[in-house]
Amino acid sequence: MSDSNVNVLVVSAHAADFVWRAGGTMAKYIKKGANVSLVILSYGVRGESNDLWKEDGQTAENVKKHRAGEVDKALDILGIKQVEFWDLDDYNMEFSADCMERMVKKIREVKPQHIITHGPKDAFNPDHERVAKFVWEASVLSISNGVKLKGYPTAKQARIFGFEPHQTEVSGFNPDVIIDITETYPQKEAAMKCFAAQKHLIEYYMDRAKMRGNHARRCSGNSEYKYAETFSRLYPYVGDALV
Numbered sequence: 490m491s492d493s494n495v496n497v498l499v500v501s502a503h504a505a506d507f508v509w510r511a512g513g514t515m516a517k518y519i520k521k522g523a524n525v526s527l528v529i530l531s532y533g534v535r536g537e538s539n540d541l542w543k544e545d546g547q548t549a550e551n552v553k554k555h556r557a558g559e560v561d562k563a564l565d566i567l568g569i570k571q572v573e574f575w576d577l578d579d580y581n582m583e584f585s586a587d588c589m590e591r592m593v594k595k596i597r598e599v600k601p602q603h604i605i606t607h608g609p610k611d612a613f614n615p616d617h618e619r620v621a622k623f624v625w626e627a628s629v630l631s632i633s634n635g636v637k638l639k640g641y642p643t644a645k646q647a648r649i650f651g652f653e654p655h656q657t658e659v660s661g662f663n664p665d666v667i668i669d670i671t672e673t674y675p676q677k678e679a680a681m682k683c684f685a686a687q688k689h690l691i692e693y694y695m696d697r698a699k700m701r702g703n704h705a706r707r708c709s710g711n712s713e714y715k716y717a718e719t720f721s722r723l724y725p726y727v728g729d730a731l732v
């Protein structure tokens with residue numbers, strides 16, 4: 490079955506957020522033929538490259554180069570081809586009016602049915618919360634007929650899904666949606682291993698995928714689910730049947 494009419498837009502605050510939190514889901518959608526577009530807002534030079542900064546004489550330029558190399562490898566493994574690097578400064582990330590217009594245009598260009606980005610609460614990362622608000626605001630503007638942008642007609646309301654934050658309970662996260670990633674988990678694990686700058690997270694997110702796989706089995710009764718990713722959803726499910 491091909492999902493060539495399905496458009497997904499993923500917005501990642503830093504270089505690797507999308508891999509830890511949605512890499513398996515993205516690879517799964519790509520495998521099914523969906524159009525998956527990714528925006529990486531920053532390389533996470535200041536906030537998410539701690540291991541690299543332990544090296545003597547380290548520079549921001551060098552950290553950025555290193556992180557770009559890691560991301561390229563991960564993109565390749567996950568099969569992600571439509572990607573933009575906006576190269577914003579991080580910690581703290583700021584969004585100008587131009588930046589907002591750029592995101593509105595991106596949403597109108599991709600026409601996503603699904604937007605995946607950071608959820609509204611992340612107790613350990615102010616950038617993630619800022620990005621959540623930024624993307625939500627851009628999605629509101631993208632569906633407003635009065636927001637005229639030449640060549641970018643008004644979009645339809647996308648469903649917005651939030652990544653699972655790093656420490657879920659502290660961030661008040663509830664897994665509204667659990668996606669089975671058993672088929673693409675080997676890709677996710679290989680992509681995670683590209684990020685030497687955040688070695689401490691690799692094992693953590695391997696364990697997390699396994700634990701969420703357990704929850705997927707318990708909640709569905711499907712014993713074939715081994716690994717999973719979870720998301721919050723900003724709007725309720727709307728349909729003509731209970732699913």
Ligand SMILES: [Zn+2]
Pocket residue numbers: 502503504506533537614617
């Ligand atoms: Zn991040």
